[in-house]
Amino acid sequence: MAPLFFLHVPRSGGASLCHAAGLAFPAGRIFLLYGKDDPSTHPFAREVMECRDDVPVGERLRMISDYVSGTGVAFYASHLSAGHLPCFDPRRAVTLLRRPYDRVLSHYASARAQGRTDLSLEAFIEDPRNQNVQARALGPVDPDALAVVGVLDDYPGFVARLNRTFGLDLAVIHRNRGNPPADAAHSPALRAYVERLNASDLDLYRRAAARA
Structure with a gap:
């Protein structure tokens, strides 16, 4: 059976789900891919994606796909979309989205x-x-x-639907909670500006919220 694929959008609450998965699945059945300097990255992923520059990217993705599908991996998560892996099955995939304004400010913080980054908030946004x-x-x-x-505003509901869909019992755990810069947290003008610059994300979020 294909693993549960988690398409982990940065700064959207995914660390909470990865932590819950780490408690629910044996360590040997979890495959995380977050770059060579991240200690959570699976050793095979680190070797293939970071240490074998002579191998084309497409071939490296195939190698990871073969490993994931052939070694009993139960949970795959990465900021790199699992959709690039040949073994990807959307019927066994989930993602969690966040209001663009909140996500951008969290990313900046x-x-x-x-x-x-040493950019100002305005420069970062632009x-x-x-x-x-x-x-x-x-x-x-x-x-x-x-x-x-799912949407981060209803994280417990997202976990509940995930558990029902896949017959799991993942816990609702909150990790990496953070607040936006205090001077920006209640600015309607800034919110409107961020949403205009992130129109595709806003559309994604609204569709996800309607589906939740």
């Missing part, structure tokens, strides 16, 4: 705290790399084809 991150994170995947699509 995290980047500042970790020293990954950088195209930080716009419509959720739509781009899904890659080639049609969200309407996924088994479960």
Whole structure:
């Protein structure tokens, strides 16, 4: 059976689901792919994606796909869309989305705290790399084809639907909670500006909320 694929959009509550999966599945049946410097990244993924630059990207994805489908992996999660893997099955895939305004401010606060940006909030928001991150994170995947699509505003409901769909008993655990910058948290003008720059993400979120 194909694993449960979690399409993990950055700063959208996915760490909570990964933690719950870590408690529900044996460590050997979890495959996480988050870059060579992340200690949670599976050793095979680190070797294939980061250490074998002589191998074309498509071949590396096939190698990971073969490993995931052939070794009894039960839970796969990554910021890299699982839709790029040949073994991907949308009927066994889920994702969690967040209001674009909240996600962008959370992304900015995290980047500042970790020293990954020295941009002002306005410059960060206007950088195209930080716009419509959720739509781009899904890659080639049609969200309407996924088994479960949830929204962070109703995280317990998302977990409940996931459990019903796949016969699991994942716990509702909240990790990495953070607040937006205090001076921006209640700015209607900023919210409208962020939503305009992230129109694709806003459409995704509204569709997911209607489906939840």
